[in-house]
Amino acid sequence: MIKDFECVQESYARDLLREKGLKSTTQRLAVIHVLHTSGKSLSVGEIHDGVKKLLGVAGLATIYRTLDIFEDLGIVKRLHFPDGGHGYAFSRGRHFHHMVCVDCRGVFDFPECPVEWLDYASAEKQGFRVKDHFIQLFGQCDKCAEVA
């Protein structure tokens, strides 16, 4: 590999990739770098632009392939917005939920998981076995609240 973005997140990504027998390529580390330093949710196009700025060139297909891999690894989360769009954000691990600012698309960790507190009585009454869940909170971060 040519470049090293030398921060904790990148070496974390490197470890996860190695565990799965995947290569730590410049492009993959650049995607992590872009996502992590932005602190917010980015569209595929924005990630592509960020990686191009970092590396000069980058194929869009590689960005898609990389995001898929990192989503499987749990290091990147796909978030959905009320307007129907979606984006990707760096995530500290598989079981983290996120709050998204609807104005700036900033992403914040939400450490509690209300679903874990839940008993699934009403689910089981319908014969349903819950195996996973997806939660996302929407709102406004303090910076965007000030401006408004």
Add this chain to the structure above:
Amino acid sequence: MIKDFECVQESYARDLLREKGLKSTTQRLAVIHVLHTSGKSLSVGEIHDGVKKLLGVAGLATIYRTLDIFEDLGIVKRLHFPDGGHGYAFSRGRHFHHMVCVDCRGVFDFPECPVEWLDYASAEKQGFRVKDHFIQLFGQCDKCAEVA
């Protein structure tokens, strides 16, 4: 309007449309009919096929336009699947959460809202004001569990 699918859901949709000054067209009622009778989450293509079967012809653009309207009205929900795909399902009202069977994409109501029980201390500590949320549970329904 030409056709009437004469069931509770369609007259509910009719009322909501009238409230907003929108017309109760054959196509719109057909979308509700298809979604409601299927009892599961359908892709845009499946809804399009269902409406065509009912009406003979139907423009795809109309399906998209109709789903947007009903999503705004809260009568239809867009659901996201772990594989990255998405679909639409009939929803009894704005604040209902859903369980989705990952095998058959069947949709079941989940009446409790764990997020409502939550105090937002950890959100507020980060200066974040929660305004809305999205929850979806994944699992297996009893029919799919039997087969497997």
Add this chain to the structure above:
DNA sequence: ACTCTAATTGAAAAACATTCTCATTTGACA
């Protein structure tokens, strides 16, 4: 029922998003 009008529609084009193919390059390991 009949007319009027703005809202809605279908069809095709346009715009946008994602995946695939394949020749070339690169990271990891010896």
Add this chain to the structure above:
DNA sequence: TGTCAAATGAGAATGTTTTTCAATTAGAGT
């Protein structure tokens, strides 16, 4: 350093959603 499978970039192909616009239709008022 050399080797080789894995990964990449470029562009084609495919898939999805939105836009445009002339024709049609629902609904309100006769």
